[in-house]
Amino acid sequence: MSEYQYYEFQAVDRPLSEREMGELRACSSRATITATRFVNHYEWGSFKGNPSVWMEKYFDAFLYLANWGTHELMIRLPRKVLDLKTAKRYCCGRAASARAQGDFVILELSSEEEGGDWEDGNGWLSSLISLRADLAAGDHRALYLAWLLCVQNRELDDDATEPPVPAGLGELTAPLQAFADFLRIDGDLVTVAADQSPKVNGTSFELDVERWIATLPEATKTDWLVRLAGGKEPHLRAEMLRRFRESQAPRESRSGGAQRTVGEILTAAEECAEKRHREETVRIAAERARREREAAEQRERYLDNLAKREARAWEEVDGLIATKQPGRYDEAVKLLCDLRDLALRRGRGSEAEARLLRLREEQARKPSFIERLRKAGLA
Known part of the structure; x- marks a missing residue:
């Protein structure tokens, strides 16, 4: 059976120059290359570039998928919107790690599954790319899911405690669900994590932001407006939301429970899985009984008509x-x-x-x- 490897890079904050696109073309004559994207797949050959180097020099996101079961994702963010210390607090294993390169922090995530499948990589990165803006705005749900990936892979000590649990883990957005699916993060782990995660109310969030802005010094608001009018800072909105979330962090931490250990989370996930299996067994049995009852009733009606x-x-x-x-x-x-x-x-x-x-x-x-x-x- 032939191999299938899919590579995709995306540039978000800055389009590539003609010179940079030429450098990429030197590595591949058949790839799709634009000012914001590099895409190629291989069935017999191999990629001649270095994804880590390309992320340092050119791109803000990278996705790799191979039919033997390897999934990889990299996200690059400016250090001013995601500091390395915070990233490392969540990405602290082999499956999820963080490193600094110049003015950037690069998150590296991977999932391995023996056997794999012949899954087309096209579309995956587009479904995930908005998470970069969410991370820049201080939404750490993707980081917590990355930490769960390390927990799932048994890369952390059982007595290690969890990092701060962000709000909204019980209401994953479509990109966050795609993130969990791509990295094959166990749904029971996510369910257990959500037990300690405050809910997010969209209307309340907007009102809270409005009230928070009203409390800011006039100099801060003027500075933001001037920078916004300049149009040269793609992460200005993210910076504002990140500062808002940081101001709310003490309140959110009080609404949650005590930090749990890795061992406690794994045990709770096992119990959650057992409960889910029991409920699924009951549901399947009830559904089978319902279908059998309906079939029997339909049979009786048919025989009534046949009697005539x-x-x-x-x-x-x-x-x-x-x-x-x-x-x-x-x-x-x-x-x-x-x-x-x-x-x-x-x-x-x-x-x-x-x-x-x-x-x-x-x-x-x-x-x-x-x-x-x-x-x-x-x-």
Whole structure:
């Protein structure tokens, strides 16, 4: 079986120059290269660049997918919107790590799953890229999910405590859910983590931001307006929201519970999985019982209608058999089964058996039909 490897890079804050695009083209003659994107996939060859170096020099996000089960994601952010200390507090293992390069912090995340699948990588990074702006704005839910990935991979000591739990883990956005799916983060771990996560109210959030802005010094607000009018700072809104969230952090931390250990979270996730499996078993059994009940009721209604035309149904059987066509034989046998069940329901099973016996004797020279009767339990 051939290999499949998918590479995609995206530039968000600054488009690539013609010179930079030329440098990328020197590494690949068939890749799709624009001022904001590099995309290529390989089935027999291999990527000739270095993703880590490219992230340092050119791009803000990178995604890699291979059909043997490897998923990788890198996100680059300016250090002024995500400091390295905060990033390392969450990305503290092999599956999720953080490093500084110049004025940037680069998050590196990976998931390995033996066997893999032939999954197209196209579209994945587009579904994840907005998380970069969320991180810049101080939304640390993606960072906490990255920490859960390290927990899931047993990369942390059981007595290690969790980092601050951000609000809104119980209401993952579509990009956050895609993030969890791409990195194969266990849903039960996320459910357990959400137990200590305050809820996010969109209306309340807007009102809180409005009230917070009203309390800011006039000099700060003037500075932001001047910088906004300049239009040269793509992360200005993110900087404002990050400062707002930092001002709310003490209140959010009081609303949550005590920090849990890795061992406690893993145990709780196992219990959550067991509960979910039990509930799923009950649900499946109830659904099966409902379908069986509906099928039985539908069968009874069908037999009620068949009773009204029983004599005509026996004539239909004779007509179907007379065609000597295999498909018609099948229809005849099905109708005979229905007539037998109708007779049994009425307590006239012996009468139906007598008619079937006569029918078998009359059609004894039709072995194909007789074999169908035998398989249906009518002979």
